[in-house]
Amino acid sequence: MRAVTLPEDPSRREHLRALVAVGGTSALGACLDLGADGDGAGDPNAVSVPSGTDPDALPERQHAWNEALPTDEHGNVRPPEHHVLVALSLADGVDVPPSGDARETLEAALRTLERAYERSNEGLLFTLGYTPGYFDRFDEPLPDDLSLPEPGPLFPGGDPAVDAHDAVLHLASDEAAVVLEAEEALFGDRETVNGVPLEADATAVFDPLAERRRTGFVGAGLPAEHTDVPGVPDSIPAEAPFFMGFRSGFRRSQATEDRVTIESGPFAGGTTQQISTTALQLEAWFEQDNHFQRVSKLFSREHAAADLVGEYGEALEASNGLTAERIDSTAADAREHGVVGHAQKAARAREDGEPPLLRRDFNTVDGDRPGIHFLSLQRTIADFARVREAMVDEELDVPTANDGIRHYVFVDRRGNYLLPPRSLRALPPANPDGN
Numbered sequence: 001m002r003a004v005t006l007p008e009d010p011s012r013r014e015h016l017r018a019l020v021a022v023g024g025t026s027a028l029g030a031c032l033d034l035g036a037d038g039d040g041a042g043d044p045n046a047v048s049v050p051s052g053t054d055p056d057a058l059p060e061r062q063h064a065w066n067e068a069l070p071t072d073e074h075g076n077v078r079p080p081e082h083h084v085l086v087a088l089s090l091a092d093g094v095d096v097p098p099s100g101d102a103r104e105t106l107e108a109a110l111r112t113l114e115r116a117y118e119r120s121n122e123g124l125l126f127t128l129g130y131t132p133g134y135f136d137r138f139d140e141p142l143p144d145d146l147s148l149p150e151p152g153p154l155f156p157g158g159d160p161a162v163d164a165h166d167a168v169l170h171l172a173s174d175e176a177a178v179v180l181e182a183e184e185a186l187f188g189d190r191e192t193v194n195g196v197p198l199e200a201d202a203t204a205v206f207d208p209l210a211e212r213r214r215t216g217f218v219g220a221g222l223p224a225e226h227t228d229v230p231g232v233p234d235s236i237p238a239e240a241p242f243f244m245g246f247r248s249g250f251r252r253s254q255a256t257e258d259r260v261t262i263e264s265g266p267f268a269g270g271t272t273q274q275i276s277t278t279a280l281q282l283e284a285w286f287e288q289d290n291h292f293q294r295v296s297k298l299f300s301r302e303h304a305a306a307d308l309v310g311e312y313g314e315a316l317e318a319s320n321g322l323t324a325e326r327i328d329s330t331a332a333d334a335r336e337h338g339v340v341g342h343a344q345k346a347a348r349a350r351e352d353g354e355p356p357l358l359r360r361d362f363n364t365v366d367g368d369r370p371g372i373h374f375l376s377l378q379r380t381i382a383d384f385a386r387v388r389e390a391m392v393d394e395e396l397d398v399p400t401a402n403d404g405i406r407h408y409v410f411v412d413r414r415g416n417y418l419l420p421p422r423s424l425r426a427l428p429p430a431n432p433d434g435n
């Protein structure tokens with residue numbers, strides 16, 4: 001199979017991004033008409049990207065994506081460009097505990113995706129996670145040492161809606177046509193994936209919830225292509241991969257996949273996933289603040305004063321530049337300069353110098369406004385809550401507008417999920433050892 005060439009023309013990239021947001025058969029057709037899969041050669045109605053492999057040869061961790069993604073010259077992982085979060089509820093007729101047939105049907109459908117697409121940014125990466133509500137359907141609770149609480153407000157004034165459906169499928173690829181085709185094959189009309197016939201009907205197990213479908217994108221230059229969306233100002237740096245204008249996800253400020261993996265019990269090899277759907281106040285961010293203020297509020301005052309970041313983060317290498325001293329100086333920065341950085345605040349929750357969260361967030365213009373689907377993986381939801389509390393920490397003596405990015409980020413919705421190991425990903429029981 002050929003390697004995939006990304007479209008060069010920005011308006012074409014933007015068109016592809018918009019088609020992912022729309023979803024469905026006609027969006028997939030339009031994507032293929034644009035030659036969106038590789039070089040567009042061959043059957044104009046078919047996706048053609050590198051093919052997959054024997055599912056038995058794949059890692060047990062659903063979240064083991066880093067090995068399958070490209071890295072830059074500093075070892076930072078580059079996330080896939082297109083993302084879809086498909087919200088799912090159990091279909092009518094699926095019993096709890098689910099029958100062996102229901103599990104086999106879902107597993108067969110997921111295995112077809114793995115055989116069809118290379119497990120990489122050029123093919124498809126996916127995870128399937130389950131909510132506390134799904135596990136509540138079982139008589140037996142989750143194992144004692146596994147806590148999967150419903151998301152709480154976490155800080156005063158925050159009262160987001162909660163993901164109450166059963167599961168979420170996260171689809172990610174550099175190819176717009178691939179995320180659309182995989183979704184359509186599982187839950188729509190498509191009968192093949194990358195030329196491979198789908199053998200099982202996933203709609204016998206899950207109903208997709210159209211109103212809860214979420215989409216997004218990451219990539220150098222993509223945010224600046226959205227200045228036609230209300231609330232996206234023209235002043236976004238041309239190269240920035242994220243809406244707030246800076247690179248993110250430096251290797252040393254991310255947890256490793258080992259650090260976020262559940263180590264014992266029947267779900268060993270799994271992880272927990274937290275998704276916050278947030279809106280961003282970008283006009284105030286770019287038009288009322290200058291670059292010095294933005295760097296102070298996202299990183300730290302010293303990052304701004306010593307010009308450590310560059311225009312959009314290009315001056316940073318494998319780390320966001322938060323040394324132990326810069327993290328320890330958070331309270332002093334608040335007192336002396338009246339400003340603290342978001343990353344500086346959040347880094348106070350590192351454990352033995354190691355960040356506990358693996359952030360895999362992406363930009364969105366769902367609902368025609370700018371936002372971030374903040375998706376993080378961590379061993380326990382308590383790790384997330386601890387970092388989120390450090391990010392909020394109202395004890396510091398700073399005006400809200402200078403308190404990291406709190407003034408610019410609004411959480412609309414939150415969901416907590418368990419991502420089981422691959423062997424338990426198809427309708428897991430709450431306590432696999434107990435059932």
Ligand code: HEM
Nearest residue numbers: 244246248249250253278320343346347355372374387388
């Ligand atoms: C929604 C808007 C958000 C934006 C635009 C944003 C942006 C950033 C940026 C630019 C960095 C510095 C670069 C890096 O280290 O990768 C950073 C670091 C970080 N952010 Fe956020 N972030 C957001 C939300 C959150 C949330 C909700 C959390 C969860 C509590 C969070 C946790 C962190 C952590 C843990 C770090 C790294 C700290 C360390 O180095 O140990 N961020 N963020």
